[in-house]
Each structure stands twice: as structure tokens, then as C-alpha cells.
Amino acid sequence: RIAVFFALLLASSVVIDRIGMHIGYWEYPHYGTDDQVRKYVFEWTLALFYHFVGMVLGVEILVRTGVERRTAFLLSLLIFVTLIGLITESLNLQVYSWRVNRMPISNLRIGEYFLVFQTVGYWLMALIPYGLYELTGRIDAKIVSLRSR
Numbered sequence: 001r002i003a004v005f006f007a008l009l010l011a012s013s014v015v016i017d018r019i020g021m022h023i024g025y026w027e028y029p030h031y032g033t034d035d036q037v038r039k040y041v042f043e044w045t046l047a048l049f050y051h052f053v054g055m056v057l058g059v060e061i062l063v064r065t066g067v068e069r070r071t072a073f074l075l076s077l078l079i080f081v082t083l084i085g086l087i088t089e090s091l092n093l094q095v096y097s098w099r100v101n102r103m104p105i106s107n108l109r110i111g112e113y114f115l116v117f118q119t120v121g122y123w124l125m126a127l128i129p130y131g132l133y134e135l136t137g138r139i140d141a142k143i144v145s146l147r148s149r
Helices: 002-023 035-064 067-095 115-149
Strands: none
Touching: 002 035, 002 067, 035 067, 035 115, 067 115
16 A cells, blocks of 8 residues: 555656746756656656645544544644655755745735645645545455455
8 A cells, every 4th residue: 555655756746846846836957857756856756745644643633632624624734744845844944955936826925835835735635645545445445355356
């Protein structure tokens, strides 16, 4: 299950990035054609994974403090994932591994931070792996079910 999950993360990383670059939302000033594997593994797959883990940990922390699970899920996105996104982007702004050019809906910024990227963008970076993890769990359960017949 884990290998399939990470393979899906990598594949979705390539698709998301290619679409975003094609539309002109972002670019990579320091990546050439020779280091695309490094870009997709570290800039994307690893980032999707740690945003996912941050969201899941946030949910568990909030549930243990008495927050209902659905509410904890939303609060984790709003609090934990947003904070992780701010840290990620603040580190990026020091080295510009990627440069955000524009965003859909609004190009509103707070300083160097694009509001849509800091919210919806990073929330999606937690939700996409969450969906892929759930999908791989269902596939795994189906395989186990078929084997037990």
C-alpha cells in the first residue's frame, strides 16, 4: 500500500506541476531539465507527504483535546496546514526553489505571500495525498477481500 501511495503521489506531482507551469502559475529558476527527478521527489512528493502528515497529526491532536473529528479536520487544515505552508513558503522565499507568478481567482498578496497559494494551494497539498491515501486503502481492502474468497 505504501509503495502504491508514494507512486501515486509522485505521478500526481508531475501532473499538478506540469499543469501549473503550463498555465503560468509558477516556475523554477534553479531547476534545469537534468534535475527533474530531484524536483519531483523533494519539491513535490515530499512536500505533499509532509502537508498530509501535518494535517493528520493536527486532526489527532485536536480530537484528543475533545474536538469532534469533522471539525478537527477543518481546523487542522486552517491551522496546522496553513502554518506548515507559511513555513514552507518562508523557506522558499529565501532561496526561490520555485517562484509563484500568479494565482487563479486572485493575485492578492500579503507581502511576498500569495493569499490563494497560502490557503487553497497548501490545503490542496494536504487534501490530495489524503485522498490518494484513502484510495490506496480502499484498493488494498478490495484486494484482501478478493484474496479471502
